Amino acid sequence: KNGKDRAMLPCSLDGQIRPIGSMLSQIHAVRCVPLTRKSGTGDCASSRLSNECPTKRKSKREDIHVLDSGLTKHWTLWSAGQRKLNDSQTTWAAQFVWLAVVASGFAVIGGLPGCGLAATVPEHMQPNLMQLVWVFCILATLRWVPEDHNSAAIFYIHVLVGGLATDGIYRGGWRSPTLVFVILMFPVLDVFVGTDARAPPPKDQLNSNAFRMASLAQPVVQLVFLIWSCVIIANGNDHGRLSWMELVGSAISFGTYAGAIGITYAHELCHRHAKLDKFLGVMNLVLVCYPHFNIEHNKGHHKLIATEEDPATARAGETFYQFLPRVIVGELRSASEIERRRLRKAGKPFYHSSNELIRHFSASAAVASIIGATFGGQACLFFCMQCGIAVLLFESVNYLEHYGLERRRLSDDVSLPVEWRYESIAMRHSWDSPSRLVNTFLLKLQRHADHHVHAGKRYQQLHSSDTSPQLPGGYATMIVLALVPSLWFAIMDPRLVEHRRRRPRQQYRHWPLGMTPPVPTTLAQAGIKGAGRVIISGQRWGRGRLLSRRSSDRRPSSCTVCLDPAQCTESHHD
Secondary structure (H helix, E strand, O other), rough: OOOOOOOOOOOOOOOOOOHHHHHHOOOOOOOOOOOOOOOOOOOHHHHHOOOOOOOOOOOHHHHHHOHHHHHHHHHHOOEEEOOOOOOOOHHHHHHHHHHHHHHHHHHHOOOOOOOOOOOOOHHHHHHHHHHHHHHHHHHHHHOOOOOOOOOOOHHHHHHHHHHHHHHHHHHHHHHHOHHHHHHHHHHHHHHOOOEEOOOOOOOOOOOOHHHHHHHHHHHHHHHHHHHHHHHHHHHHOOOOOOOHHHHHHHHHHHHHHHHHHHHHHHHHHOOOOOHHHHHHHHHHOOOOOOOOHHHHHHHHHHHHHOOOOOOOOOOOOOHHHHHHHHHHHHHHHHHHHHHHHHHOOOOOOOOOOOOOOOOOOOOHHHHHHHHHHHHHHHHHHHHHHHHHHHHHHHHHHHHHHOOOOOOOEEOOOOOHHHHHHHHOHHHHHHOOEEHHHHHHOOOOOHHHHHHHHHHOOHHHHOOOOOOOOOOOOOOOHHHHHHOOHHHHHHHHHHHHHHHHHOOOOOOOOOOOOOOOOOOOEEHHHHHHOOOOOEOOOOOOHHHHHHHHHHHHHHHEEEOOOOHHHOOOOOOOOO
């Protein structure tokens, strides 16, 4: 703009930046930028190498989410290392072959009599053990499976997860909680498979129907596996009638599938406006007895995220076991109040046939009754227990998604809409994770910040951003940490404090355990006479007035975020 030359990164013949050396393992995709631009001309020095001037960009939004090496430097994981294929048909075929190898290998190994293991392992345990080894090894190969962000075949992996859960119920014994063993593999697999923070192509270049079909298939598949599991429980498994320990293990395994995969897909479908998508999403929630999530999440959580009023936002210093009862009761209370306001606006009482809470909870009770009448009391108990495990697992994800993050309060007047009482939702109000393995299983749910800023985006359109705080691991790893509060606080609290130090200063309502909140500063103490209202020192509208005064008239104001004001670089001492 000023007519001066700018030193930029070199472009290659295809219009892409080609990082060299160590940067090659950190940067996956960066847009082309001009080498030089001289005043009076619209040509770029790189236009000789490309048919189109790279300065002509479609929109500014595409550049916002382009990542530099800062995000991947935060992760100490291995780079994804897969080869980028431009041909979507080739990528789709490679993903389909990988899924076929996973399923066929698991089935073949399960049918082998002894597998040739050492004599110390009983013969009846050898196929089961080899199956788990196969699952671990084949999931590790996801590191080399191509991903062009336009092929949806890989997201049909939810079929294999449901098959693992049902197969464990059939085999019984120590294999009943199969998915628990798989979840425990994820911390190691997270490190090996690596990260993927690349941005997807523009919306008009995405095969949206393929991604939609992958999400629509999951509720139907889950219903089939649920019925199949109930049939196994009613008729007995490989060892005869299930024992009580096998029943509990089976409920834990299937509940893990229903909570991690089922509710995640329901979350995606309930954000859509199409009737079929909404119906299948609610059906998944009915199958885990958690239908009020559809109401509270869309109309409550997305407005109140990172505030005191949001039951689904974990507070700093709050353990998962303190958060769990608060979020379950709070979400149900919030959904009831939202539905009450909707019916009151329509001139109807709360106990009315159009009340979605009553209809959907009645549907859950009907499902439990049908299972009990058709497959027996043991199957009904299995259904109820898997519902509890699914809710427990999903709320553990809620716990880590917004832990300790708070939006700045602008007003204490509760009569104002929430949009006026708090600052706008930004990328810094959700924890992100670029773990490729978990993003494949959970429909890129770990790109959570972009989901809250742009709630209407489908999962294949979500971006990663280096402006959002980053988790030190994938969701599966963090759930394991959340179950041990001391370990969780030791890892997450320093990151939370560091995030607060690097962000615009504000008065936080909750702090990690063992940390004393800084005392807020008044404008009068900062040197402006007649200002008795307590605000946060350094706010934008207050900072301008402070800086406009003479330095001799201003007193030093301490930062309300840093725990060590003496070494704070944000304090005003000049």
